[in-house]
Amino acid sequence: MSVRVIGGGLSGCEASLQLADAGLDVELWEMRPRVSTPAHKTGNLAELVCSNSFKGLALTSAHGLFKAELRHYGSRLLALAEEARVPAGESLAIDREVFSAAVERAIGSHPRIKLVREEAVELDPAQSTIIATGPLSSDRLTQALFALIGSERLYFFDSIAPVVELDSLDLDQCFAKNRWDKGQEPDFLNCPLDKETYFAFVEALRAADTVEPKPFEKGQLFEGCLPVEEMARRGVETLRFGPMRPIGLRDPRTDKNPYAVIQLRAENKQRSLYNLVGFQTRLKWGTQKTIFSLVPALKEAAFARFGAMHRNTFLNSPQVLEPSLRIKGTRIFCAGQLTGAEGYTEAIGTGMYAASQMLAELRGESSAVWPEATCLGALTRQLTDPNPDFQPMNFNFGLLPRQDTAHKKDRKAAQISACQTAWEGYSPWASRRMPI
Ligand SMILES: Cc1cc2nc3c(=O)[nH]c(=O)nc-3n(C[C@H](O)[C@H](O)[C@H](O)COP(=O)(O)OP(=O)(O)OC[C@H]3O[C@@H](n4cnc5c(N)ncnc54)[C@H](O)[C@@H]3O)c2cc1C
Structure with missing residues (x-):
């Protein structure tokens, strides 16, 4: 049985090795160095x-837990990354040359993998394929994707507002309400600012350091969607007439409209994560933390994702993909950044996940979606659950099912424990050696 993987990045290499180890013949297409x-x-x-860092290793951090899961399920690329490790405290940083060379060897020496150094330009919906062409997928493949799913379901830039964890908010400093009290239930948490705080906030935004766009991103970013620091620079009241307008948001505690307000909207079904509505930004991460801490409700906010605006090819996954990461109505799966899973570890993880789903499909297993308590189960649900404001995201604790504990501080430990229990009870590779 022969399958195709397009893209020899982190996700495509992980998927190829997993599929080949399971006994499939894999054709892996990588366009570089011919096309870069x-x-x-x-x-x-x-x-x-x-960066050369795969982030934290401590089991108590989201990325440490995620890596422990990948290790548990036998990730080939994580093992090679750990062999290429360089000293970086609690983080997994690697020598990128040593790592790439090791991946080249693993792929090149695998008897079941044929490496094709060509640009893939066509997609056959009936052929078992994993597309893992990343945030900079080639133009011609992008055209083939347009033809398959429609151009309105593929994006080229992300414009991300910060996302904060509900448990970290000061709920005494905000109120739940929809503008003009529309709707049956309040969908928004509103963080009010008085006049003095608003002016300090705008001043801080105007003076703040931003991330420089890369040469290939220049001139393409701001159409129709300005970063908040740019709005602040245009005039001290601009934000108050834009995303921070307080009109229709009378604070029930004072019975007055606040001077300005930041609205938070639930980012996931379980409402454990909230995004700052209209707050797309290019501010540096540390600066975001400092500036948003000026807002009383966000003083201690833990950020599940910082705001960003950069070049990034990604699918509207909730519309396009099934929970298995398969494009609806085809035999084509997707993995890596193309699905909206942001980050190196996420690319490796979704490569492994897509491989496990393709194997399950080829074996005729009906449902092989991973338990939600696992990191990959939670991340892939975030990618495929309905979401009108879908944007790429890293794995974080807010995606795991909430655990009810007597004390808020025990919730993460309960999530880690539920995750580990889920690993014990589930193996995507249980029937790995079964004939197809
Ligand atoms: C500029 C930039 C910086 C980033 N920095 C970080 C960071 O520091 N840390 C982090 O965690 N994440 C970072 N990311 C996000 C993301 O996690 C990484 O880009 C990650 O490498 C994505 O993995 P991937 O496998 O999806 O794609 P990639 O690693 O990009 O692999 C895709 C592969 O597909 C190939 N390809 C594309 N089109 C075709 C085609 N038609 N035919 C054949 N091959 C094709 C490409 O050449 C490439 O090798 C960054 C993203 C960008 C764009």
Whole structure:
């Protein structure tokens, strides 16, 4: 049985090795070095385009737990990354050359993998395929995706507002309400600012450091969607007449409209994460934390995701993909950043996940979606649950099912424990060696 994987990045290499280890013949297509992308610098497989860090290792951190899960389920690329480790305290940082060379060896020496150094330009909905072409997928493949799913379901830039964890908010400093009390239940949490705080907030935004766009991103970012720091620079009242307008939001505690307000809207079904509505930003991460802490309700906010605006090809996954990450009505699965799973570890994880789903489909297993208490189960639900404001996201604790504990501080420990219990009870590879 032969399958195709397009893209020799983190997700495509993980998927290829998992499928080949399970006994499938894999054709892995990688277009570099013949055709490059604006961010890659080499022709190597699994090139890290930016930082050399896979983030934290401590089991108590979201990325540490995620890595423990990948290790538990036998991730091939995580094992190679750990062999290429360089000293970086509690984080997994790697020598990128050593890592890429090890991935090249693993792929090149695998008897079931054929590496095709060509750009894939066509998609056959009837052929078992994993598309893992990343945030800078080639133009011609993008055209083929347009033809398959429609151009309105594929995006080229993300414009992300910060997302905060509900448990970290000061709920005494905000109120639940919809503008003009429309709707049956309040969908928004409103964080009021008095005049003095609003002016300090706007001043801080105007003076703040932003992330410089990369050369290939210049001039393309701000159409129709201004970053908040840019709005602040246009005039001290601009935000108060834009995303921070208080009109229709009378504070029930004072019976007055606040001077300005930041609205928070639930980011996930279980309402454990909230995004700051209209607050897309290019501010540096540390600066975001400092500036938003000026808002009383957000003083201690824990950020599940910081705001960002950058070039990024990704699908409207909730509309396009099934929970298995398969494009509806086809035999094509997607993995990596293309699905909206942001980050290196997420790319490896979704590569493994898509491989497990393809195997299950080829074996005729009816449902193989991972338990929601696992990191990949939770992340893939976030990618595919209905979401009108879908934007890419890293894995974080807010995605795992909420655990009811007597004390708020015990919730993360309960989530970690539920996750580990789920690993014990579920193996995506239980029937790995079964004939197809
Ligand atoms: C500029 C930039 C910086 C980033 N920095 C970080 C960071 O520091 N940390 C982090 O965690 N995440 C970062 N990300 C986000 C993301 O996690 C990484 O881009 C990650 O490498 C994505 O993995 P992937 O496998 O989905 O895609 P990639 O690793 O990009 O792999 C996709 C592969 O597909 C190939 N390809 C594309 N089109 C075709 C085609 N038609 N035919 C054949 N091959 C094709 C590409 O050449 C590439 O090798 C960054 C993203 C960008 C764009």
